[in-house]
Amino acid sequence: MRRLLWSSVALALAIAYPLLFSTPFQQRLGALVLLYAIAASAWNIVGGYAGQVSVGHVVFFGCGAYAAMGVYAHFALSPLVGIPVGIIASVAISAVVGVPTLRLSGHYFSMATIAVAELVRLIVTNTDYLGAGVGLSGPTVPRNLFDLSFISALPYYYLFLAVLLATLGITWWMAGSRMGFYLRAIRDSERAARSLGAPASRIKLYAFMLSAGLTSVAGALYATMFGFVDPESGLGILISVKMLIMAALGGAGLLFGPLVGAAILVPLEEISNNLLGGKGAGLTFVVYGAIIVLIARFQPGGILTLIKRVWARRGRPAQPAAVAGASHAP
Amino acid sequence: MSPILVQVIVGGLLLGAVYALFSSGLTLIWGMMNIVNFAHGDFVMLGMYVAFVVWTLFGVGPVLAMPIAALVLATLGIVVYFALVRSIMKGPMLAQILGTFGLALLLRYAAFWWFGANFLSLPENIVGGTFDVWGIRIQASRLLAGAVALLVTGGLHLLLTRTQLGSKMLAVAEDPAAAQLMGIRPDTMQAIAWAIAAGVTGIAGALIATFFYIVPTVGETLGIVAFVTVSLGGFGSVPGALVAGLLIGVIESLSAYWIGAVYKDIVVYSLFLCFLWFRPQGLMGKS
Numbered sequence: 001m002r003r004l005l006w007s008s009v010a011l012a013l014a015i016a017y018p019l020l021f022s023t024p025f026q027q028r029l030g031a032l033v034l035l036y037a038i039a040a041s042a043w044n045i046v047g048g049y050a051g052q053v054s055v056g057h058v059v060f061f062g063c064g065a066y067a068a069m070g071v072y073a074h075f076a077l078s079p080l081v082g083i084p085v086g087i088i089a090s091v092a093i094s095a096v097v098g099v100p101t102l103r104l105s106g107h108y109f110s111m112a113t114i115a116v117a118e119l120v121r122l123i124v125t126n127t128d129y130l131g132a133g134v135g136l137s138g139p140t141v142p143r144n145l146f147d148l149s150f151i152s153a154l155p156y157y158y159l160f161l162a163v164l165l166a167t168l169g170i171t172w173w174m175a176g177s178r179m180g181f182y183l184r185a186i187r188d189s190e191r192a193a194r195s196l197g198a199p200a201s202r203i204k205l206y207a208f209m210l211s212a213g214l215t216s217v218a219g220a221l222y223a224t225m226f227g228f229v230d231p232e233s234g235l236g237i238l239i240s241v242k243m244l245i246m247a248a249l250g251g252a253g254l255l256f257g258p259l260v261g262a263a264i265l266v267p268l269e270e271i272s273n274n275l276l277g278g279k280g281a282g283l284t285f286v287v288y289g290a291i292i293v294l295i296a297r298f299q300p301g302g303i304l305t306l307i308k309r310v311w312a313r314r315g316r317p318a319q320p321a322a323v324a325g326a327s328h329a330p
Numbered sequence: 331m332s333p334i335l336v337q338v339i340v341g342g343l344l345l346g347a348v349y350a351l352f353s354s355g356l357t358l359i360w361g362m363m364n365i366v367n368f369a370h371g372d373f374v375m376l377g378m379y380v381a382f383v384v385w386t387l388f389g390v391g392p393v394l395a396m397p398i399a400a401l402v403l404a405t406l407g408i409v410v411y412f413a414l415v416r417s418i419m420k421g422p423m424l425a426q427i428l429g430t431f432g433l434a435l436l437l438r439y440a441a442f443w444w445f446g447a448n449f450l451s452l453p454e455n456i457v458g459g460t461f462d463v464w465g466i467r468i469q470a471s472r473l474l475a476g477a478v479a480l481l482v483t484g485g486l487h488l489l490l491t492r493t494q495l496g497s498k499m500l501a502v503a504e505d506p507a508a509a510q511l512m513g514i515r516p517d518t519m520q521a522i523a524w525a526i527a528a529g530v531t532g533i534a535g536a537l538i539a540t541f542f543y544i545v546p547t548v549g550e551t552l553g554i555v556a557f558v559t560v561s562l563g564g565f566g567s568v569p570g571a572l573v574a575g576l577l578i579g580v581i582e583s584l585s586a587y588w589i590g591a592v593y594k595d596i597v598v599y600s601l602f603l604c605f606l607w608f609r610p611q612g613l614m615g616k617s
Binding site for chain 2: 293
């Protein structure tokens with residue numbers, strides 16, 4: 001009941017945000033937070049819940065982005081048509097790549113996904129149909145509403161909010177379903193999960209495909225908002241890294257973890273880029289790197305886990321110290 | 331075989347020896363503590379920048395740059411081990427991957443911020459020009475790099491197999507708890523392994539800088555080359571890394587010669603994926 005109340009308050013705040021903070025910079029910032037939250041939440045399904053640390057999710061992001069711009073560039077269709085195209089393409093790719101790759105565990109899986117991402121980037125960079133090194137552009141002047149080409153960030157904000165809610169809804173439903181329980185069992189110990197009869201390979205593949213499809217939606221929305229995509233903005237390894245770090249900072253494997261991570265890191269990046277200009281690009285990623293190292297070193301569970309623990313400790317001040325130290329006291 | 335083909339293969343072998351050198355560092359850490367250093371390629375990148383700084387400050391080439399780069403990187407390796415690796419090793423998988431990955435970003439963009447994104451390079455004839463041997467043109471810098479890399483890799487193999495230090499490190503790799511009972515400190519041995527692994531990347535970086543452009547993102551490509559080499563040679567095997575490094579150098583040169591320079595990375599990455607997918611224990615590993 002209290003959860004429902006908090007969620008409604010958060011939702012009301014999210015809806016009111018662009019009205020309260022109405023400068024173009026603030027509205028754009030809000031839209032970007034939501035966009036990255038969608039991508040990081042999609043990553044969270046396979047990276048957080050299933051514990052398979054994919055560094056190649058940018059492939060699916062790129063699929064969506066290239067599909068949205070591709071249907072416009074080649075067939076003069078609305079980028080909206082590219083969303084289902086991108087979903088189909090990335091689910092297909094994730095199935096083909098996932099079958100051999102998901103057999104690898106731990107570091108090997110991460111390395112293989114990096115190689116896949118770099119391979120795809122190199123191939124696209126040398127493919128003229130996909131714009132090679134220059135990339136593809138969307139409509140310069142909107143022909144109608146369905147081109148989704150707006151000057152203000154406000155329409156994007158509400159569009160992204162709706163998609164984020166859908167993504168979180170799907171994640172929440174999945175986490176509570178049988179599949180969610182299987183995934184958490186696999187994350188804790190794949191061998192134990194298998195020995196208890198969990199169909200680990202199949203479930204991991206489903207999670208990978210679901211995650212891929214949702215990631216491609218984020219990519220398509222990104223390309224639609226910026227109106228173009230090139231190998232760097234659509235397939236650069238840093239996009240994977242951003243998804244990963246946002247989810248990990250907030251709390252990987254928690255429903256709202258990626259949203260919290262995005263709400264911290266996107267403003268950090270935008271504001272530091274604004275303040276430092278071109279020179280800031282390098283410095284921003286130095287800070288990113290430092291944050292990742294610090295989370296890994298001190299708080300692998302992310303900020304939400306930390307808050308939960310502090311909260312739980314505060315709720316029982318009368319407990320004797322010895323029991324509180326045992327942490328999992330009922 | 332035509333002389334040009336021989337030249338391509340010799341060039342590949344010389345480059346491959348350098349690949350083998352820095353990959354042997356990765357494989358050492360991997361074999362010893364089962365952790366992958368995602369920042370390994372960026373260590374090589376730092377070695378290249380050290381060579382550049384040494385040249386701008388003292389006007390001296392790899393003779394001085396190699397020992398300095400080895401020292402700087404070895405120090406970094408020890409710091410990274412005690413500040414980061416020692417604790418994430420016991421943590422969950424996500425923390426292990428995030429930790430060294432974050433380090434990679436940190437180093438790469440610190441170099442980007444400090445030195446800028448421009449391509450830097452050492453003067454072309456810093457080691458000497460090119461010369462002909464039986465009609466094959468060889469760059470002196472590449473010959474030096476290949477020869478030194480072979481020597482150091484061989485030395486590392488001897489160190490690990492023929493000395494007391496090597497035996498101690500092997501003992502820690504087998505079973506840290508048992509090694510500790512025999513009076514060997516696992517912490518010290520693992521820190522030494524990190525120092526060696528990072529030190530050889532420093533030497534490799536100083537060598538590569540004599541014939542390759544220096545740019546902050548070069549570590550990304552080199553890191554993947556190291557992964558390919560290690561996965562091909564078998565995880566934890568220095569001789570395996572040597573054979574695999576030479577092989578990859580030749581494959582890269584041949585595919586650049588036959589298909590085109592832009593496709594050489596595509597060939598190597600595809601090879602890597604095939605190996606991970608179909609033979610994860612490597613060419614010489616036991617199944």
